[in-house]
Amino acid sequence: MSLSTHVLDAAVGRPAEGVPVRLESRAADGSWKPVAAGRTDADGRFGDWPAPGAGVHRLIFETERISAFYPEVAVAFTISEPERHHHIPLLLSPFAYSTYRGS
Numbered sequence: 262m263s264l265s266t267h268v269l270d271a272a273v274g275r276p277a278e279g280v281p282v283r284l285e286s287r288a289a290d291g292s293w294k295p296v297a298a299g300r301t302d303a304d305g306r307f308g309d310w311p312a313p314g315a316g317v318h319r320l321i322f323e324t325e326r327i328s329a330f331y332p333e334v335a336v337a338f339t340i341s342e343p344e345r346h347h348h349i350p351l352l353l354s355p356f357a358y359s360t361y362r363g364s
Contacts, residue, residue: 262312262313262314262340262343262344262345262346262347263308263310263312263346263347264284264308264310264312264313264346264347264348264349265306265307265308265310265346265347265348265349266282266301266306266307266308266320266348266349266350266351267301267304267305267306267348267350267351267363268280268282268301268305268306268322268350268351268353269305269350269351269352269353270305270327270353270354271352271353271354271357272327272353272354272355275305276301276303276304276305276306277301277305277327277353278301278302278303278304278305279300279301280300280301280305280322280323280324280326280327281298281299281300281322281323282298282299282300282301282307282320282321282322282323283295283296283297283298283299283320283321284296284297284298284310284311284313284318284319284320285318285319285321286313286316286317286318287316287317287318287319287337293319296310296311296313296318297309297310297311312343313340314340314343315340315341315342315343316339316340317337317338317339317340318337318338318339318340319335319336319337319338320335320336320338320349320351321333321334321335321336322334322335322336322351322353324353324358327353327355328353328354328355328356328358329355330355330356331353331356331358334351334353334358336349336351336360338362346364347362348362348363348364349362349363350363
């Protein structure tokens with residue numbers, strides 16, 4: 262299983278370099294447990310995550326330097342096929358964001 266992310270700054274039309282992002286996993290009691298953290302590279306990518314396995318997880322992007330309105334974006338997702346690669350892109354602009362399951 263592998264996990265990667267990619268942050269694109271739609272306001273300037275290029276990758277968002279240096280965005281802090283962390284991975285958390287939801288525990289049985291519903292609380293969130295930190296797993297790992299890093300920053301996007303010059304191409305807006307980060308993929309050096311430990312394999313979180315099956316379950317509910319979230320990536321939390323600290324986006325305040327790109328969007329004063331959205332200082333943080335949390336993207337929760339479910340991994341039901343832990344043997345597959347999971348790619349979670351984030352397209353960000355000052356007043357909107359979107360995400361999808363990438364390949």
